[in-house]
Amino acid sequence: MRRAHVATAAALLGVIVSVSSLAQAAKPEDTAATRAQGQALFERACLFCHGVTGQGDGPAGWFLGRYASPRPQNFTVGSFKLRSTPSGDLPTDQDLFRTITKGIPGYMPGFASLPETARWQVVAYVKSFYPGFRTETPVPLSLVGAPTHQLAESLDRGRALYTSFECHTCHGIEGQGDGPVAQAGELKDAFGLSIPTANLTRPSSFKNGASLLDLVRTLLTGLDGTPMPSYAARLSDRETDAWDLAQYIRALSAESVP
């Protein structure tokens, strides 16, 4: 069983690495011309929500969450939810590319239909909104590792971690997003807007992806600007605990994840 897990994870990582390499192959150099092409695309496809200055205040942006979170990403403040980097860091180019490609369930359609080069051009333009991208080189957290325990054991360990990390206070004991803190309406995002808690029984709605690897990444990076913290420091044995907790979260739902 353990061998099967390792093989699955290795295959998964292999696919991700392959896709990543393929995408990188189409990545143009970050030049003024690239950014100009990205700007043209941005103003046709992204401006409506993110606004012409990238502040997340586009003409259609308010309606996404209305009086609640989320609002469209403000690219000018340097705080990004969907990253593979430590909390507080900027996302990598690959992170931005992944979000543009896959979208965010419920809120942003994926633009996989755009040519890869076009998506990279948009990445280059989006980065131009925040000067920090010119001086910092974001480094992703190491996500090496794979489920090391047999599934039953992993689920037991994950359940214990779910309790000890008090995940249930927000996500609820059954993971339905109905924990006492969530029900009290106390959760706010960085803009002070009420933010709903993720319903862990509906992985298709997970903003940062629903695969095991996506969950491990989310646990380690957190979602900056939201109440979801990074557990990188608390998951002392990152290569086992994160996977166990991710396995447990996935087991909360019968939904299949592609």
Place this chain on the structure above:
Amino acid sequence: MLYRKSTLLVATGILVIIALSSLAMPNQAQAIPAFARKYEVNCTACHTAPPILNTYGQWFLENGYQLPGTEDGGTTGKKKLGDVTLDDVGKYLAFRLVGNAVRSWSFTQQNPAGVDTGVAQNKTELTFPENFVLFAGGTVMKNVGFMVELGHDVEGGGAAVERGFVSFNNLGAQDLAHVRVGKFDPSAFYSVVTIRQQLNEVGESASSSCTTAFAPCSFNRIGLAPSAFATKFYGLYDRGGSPLSPFASSLYNSGGELGLDVHGRPFGKAWLYQVGVVNGANEPFGDSNKGKDLYAMLRYDYGHSDYFAANISGFVYHGNSNAKVQTQEDVNWHRYGVSARATYQMVDLYAAYAVDRINHVPSGVSGAFDATATGLTIGADAYVTNETLLSLRYDNLDAGGVLEQRKSATFVGLQAKQYLRTNVAVFVRNDVNVRKSEGGETAARNLRNAFFAGIDIIF
């Protein structure tokens, strides 16, 4: 259908049961119609409040149901069948159901529907479902989209293809020209769109004499529709002799017309043009009107940031033998309109003004026919909470047509809509006649007040 007062309670009970039933549905069945299912986003990505589109939704519509800035028809994940790509059925199909219970209060001597005796009567009308719409839409390949909308109007009876067209997009260059062929709503890109209203159009109640071709027709109860879109003339008939309601949507602002439409943005993002030719004459599929109607629309858009968007547009519609008068002579019925819309955060403001004119009044009605009529509609929708939408609309119709029949009307409508889920809303609405009561058999002056309670479901 006429019911006694107690049936209103029964109807309300039914609505409540349906509303509660919808709450019990699993989340997967959430009101995410076809396009939202396809792109895995909420309705709010494209709508301010369904069915009204925000700027993103407008560009999605212009682009033939493809994401703005893309041209692939959303082929990702679809099944290939030669050059055609097919999506899951659930990503093509959706339906909408609207039901009303109506209680109306009349001034004196309003005729009850179907009985032309001039008796004053308050009444309750229950129509549930009032309107059931099944629509299938999407893309089949790069830059080819389609929409078929089958509607069933319980009060009017029968089902009909309300819209059915194919679109060919991005011809020549991106956003240069998009072509729609079939039966479509010409006003789709106008600042105030006919079929996208929060206060739904309510049909009039006509007297039994209206079933005879080219016979004088009186209306027992006024129809409630945006006046800018309305026919505005008393004493006009379609080519088959059926009377045209002065209160029903028509011409450029019709629900659907058969023809060809071209629109695009060759002059930059801010300017949208639209030109088209339609069968006109208020005809469904089929064509007895050999003189086609032409129209042109130009819209200017502004909207970059600060959650603000605005646009202003104007159009000219040139009718060609598109109606008849009682003497069965043809008329050329034209319309000129301007409209504007602005959205800022939770508020959506709009206004539309239209002038209808009939050139060369036939000699048979000359001197007894006013050839000019105008309609003004001003409205606002506002989310006062995440789930509560308030809508207010003012309508003024300065009617034209047969002088002894015509009667202008002014109404104010207010609606409160509560979204129980993203796809299920219950609403109450009240329309008040602002003009002085005259009584008699003039529908435009004898309806005092109409109250509606209903439900709006989209799947």
